[in-house]
Amino acid sequence: MTPQTKEIVLAEPRGFCAGVDRAIEIVERALAKFGAPIYVRHEIVHNTYVVNDLKAKGAIFIEDLADVPPGATLVFSAHGVSKAVQNEAHARGFEVFDATCPLVTKVHIEVAKLAREGYEFVMIGHKGHPEVEGTMGQLDGGIHLVEDVGDVARIQPAQTERLAVVTQTTLSVDDAAEIMAAVRRRFPDIRQPKQQDICYATQNRQDAVKVMSRQVDVVVVVGSPTSSNSNRLAELARKLGVESHMVDNAGELRPEWLEGKSRVGLTAGASAPELLVGQVIDRIRELGAVSVRRMDGVEETIRFPLPKGLKL
Structure with missing residues (x-):
């Protein structure tokens, strides 16, 4: 093309x-x-x-x-x-x-409540991520981290009668489901959250990439290397068979990624500002794009209140 x-x-x-x-x-x-x-x-x-x-x-x-x-x-x-x-x-x-x-706080509250009832926990998440450290640090012990299906076989809870599972909120929805299935196979009676811990925004952005990947030749994700949910978007596109690249800003976009590609999919992680998306659009236009098409998608209207004491 x-x-x-x-x-x-x-x-x-x-x-x-x-x-x-x-x-x-x-x-x-x-x-x-x-x-x-x-x-x-x-x-x-x-x-x-x-x-x-x-x-x-x-x-x-x-x-x-x-x-x-x-x-x-x-x-x-x-x-x-x-x-x-x-x-x-x-x-x-x-x-x-x-x-x-507040969606992370919800997980913390659930952990504290069930711990008082004598539960131990399996946590699905990435070792070293600050959210995982914060959630596991709600208790002095009794939380067993699993990063993949292989980890599920290795953990040794002190008891299995009262065992609950929680997850990092920014995981790959599909990967987490696979690990959750392995957890349920090993611990059939494990208590699961009433609503999944993976947040609405993570789910919505991954769902959008699934739809978009069928329509494009390459996917560009705007997000920083430390952003878990941004990395998951790039991984997801690759798993769906589409070349994908993550950029922190427009200056990182490489022209060769777009050579021979007629449609470029563009998304951004939940911590990436729209200003950066606009700059990447401008850069792709400089490299030959002639039109921008917005996909239909879920409209997010959720707003969280601020802490007391910060009204100006």
Whole structure:
């Protein structure tokens, strides 16, 4: 195909979810109300542009609470934190605003409630991801992490009469279902969440990529390398047999990816701002695209309330 025939197919929905919107607004409101600096434990969301933008406005991102001065204002990232981090923050006397996504908080509440009833847990998730560390850190023990089907055979709960399963909210829906099936085979009586833990935004963006992948020759995902849900979108397209690439910004887009491709699918992870999507569209136009078509898709209307104390 000649370059002039290229069409950009835009996934719907894409980009920011309600939890990301809320987390960024919490930091911006804290800066407006209390002034810089505002300290944030871990990247507020996993996106380079967002983090750098907030740094420029006066946010300081830290991993160790020892790096936060006494009396400072501290925000917990959207991924959530362990009980140990919560307790340390309060012991140090910080003014704390919790930007944990309410859908992650829902998992934390479920873990705490069932632990009081004597349950142990199987957690499906990625080792080292801050959300997984935060959820597993709600308890002192009794949570067994599985990253793949092979892990399911290796875990050894102390008992199986009271066993429940929880998942990281940003997993591949299909991979999680496969691991969940293995968990159920090994522990037929395991308690499952009333509603799946994988969040609506993760599900919707993956569903959109499934539809889009049938219509395009290559998929470009806007998202940072640290973003779990963005990586899952790129992986999903590949599993569906479509070449896919992830870019943090338009400057990372390589012209050779688009050579001979008449339709380019474009989506963005839940932590990637629409501004970056627009810049990638402009870049693909420079490389020969002549039209943009928006797919039909789920309209997301969910909004989460802000914590008390941040009204301006």
